[in-house]
Amino acid sequence: MKHINSQLLTVPLKQQAHIYAQQFAAEQATIEKGKQVYLNTLAVCAVRSYLQWLAIENTVAQSECWHPGFRAIFNVADLDLPQLGKKLECIPVLPGQNALVIPPEAIENRLGYVGVQFREELEEVELLGFLPAQKTRHEAIPLTQLKSLDDLIDTIERGEWVENLRQWFEGVFQLEWQPVESLVPSLRLKTIPRQNTVSRGKIMHWENKPELILVVRITKTTLGKVEVCLRIYPYGDIAHLLPGLQVELLDELGTVCMEQQAGKKTNWIQLDFSCQPDDIFGVRISLGEMSMTEQFIV
């Protein structure tokens, strides 16, 4: 196995971790279930410690494993990263086990999975590595496929500017995303509020160029898909976009899927497409050598 030779980080298990683990496990119906809850709790506490060392904000306040109903039903070990609106799943790995077992209930809204290696003595654990959330649903992933903790840091860093569109349907917006009418007054009369549709806009700043407004409208369809309509407007009293302004739609890997360019008298640019839940896309706005990108997750 790969991880024997490579460097791993050891995390001591605190007394408080054992106190929580014991308390949560003692509520369970059977010894086996109790053991699962015990190890899940320790795994979450260990990953918390590690994130704490690196000053990465995290909380268990919204964790399912910290809720008596959820932890009794599901095999969950989730840790919230509130800045990202995502969870890290901390998966215990027992001695002799060579795969990470991901329960189906631990897939939704996960940024990824951290493998936590236990030994017979429950004094410390080793962090085996990180697996970014992926769409393929393997229930067991060989430990050799785990990436390093550096990949976790990169994923968290990239995630920090991914706007979570699913939260828009629940009325949760980042501050910079404002009601469209307040940004583009001419749209006030044209927008008809509809169920399952949310629109918000954001001012995009460049150096030495007039600001733009990016408007995103999302609509839930009956098939579980989300229709997205993006528009770029000039900000303020300016009537037209700068000629040559280019707007591109990027997929998760950064490949261009759609593009539009402003002509001499273009009032706005629009891109329409539909997404599946968990799809990640980016919008790149560029003019000459300047460009800015916004990332979204559905």
Add this chain to the structure above:
Amino acid sequence: MEEELRRLIAEVRAYPSSSPQRRKALNKLLMLTQKLRGIYRSTHPNYLDALDRTFEWVCKNIDVFNLERSYVVWFNGYLKWRIRDLYISDNEYIPSLDQPVANEDELRTLGETIAHPKFSLSGIDLLLKTEQEEQRQRQGKAVWEYIKQDPAGKLTQCHLQKDPQCHCQLLAQEILLHDPPKKIAQIARELNIKNQTLYSHWNRHCIPLLREIALIFEPKP
């Protein structure tokens, strides 16, 4: 090792705090620290907590570490101080230069006077046997009873359209309550249902329903 250590400390310091580059360099520094000879070890009950606090403190304070001093002494100084008092503020810590902060014998004696429960993987079963029996009202047990009884009939009503026998209660018992838990693929074979059909029924209908049920069981104040 010493040279590698100094290079890593310089690397960490070169990047702004909270930057991914700094955090990655801290990863390396922490891993190297854990391999250093001379890092203080103890059987004191506070040791593991203090060690955890020390790693956090090192990450926060590496910028003020004096490169002309010994890193291990700097590390152990805080660690030994922390072992003696886990809960006072960092502000109270005054690193004394090269003087060991605490006498090792003193720490050890203190450690031996406090009972130090040993936790182990194979000990969990025994521990839980007593702990679970002691709890009069076990919420986890109540949740399982709910699933087994299905008092509102919600779980049995949530079934595959073509197969009323394949309902959420049955699946929850097999996948979540059964020991060892059964795999969806195994149940699909047993019930002669397509794997994908069962998987999507479980994910789309059963998990959300079970989440609703989980919410009935409020955390105790």
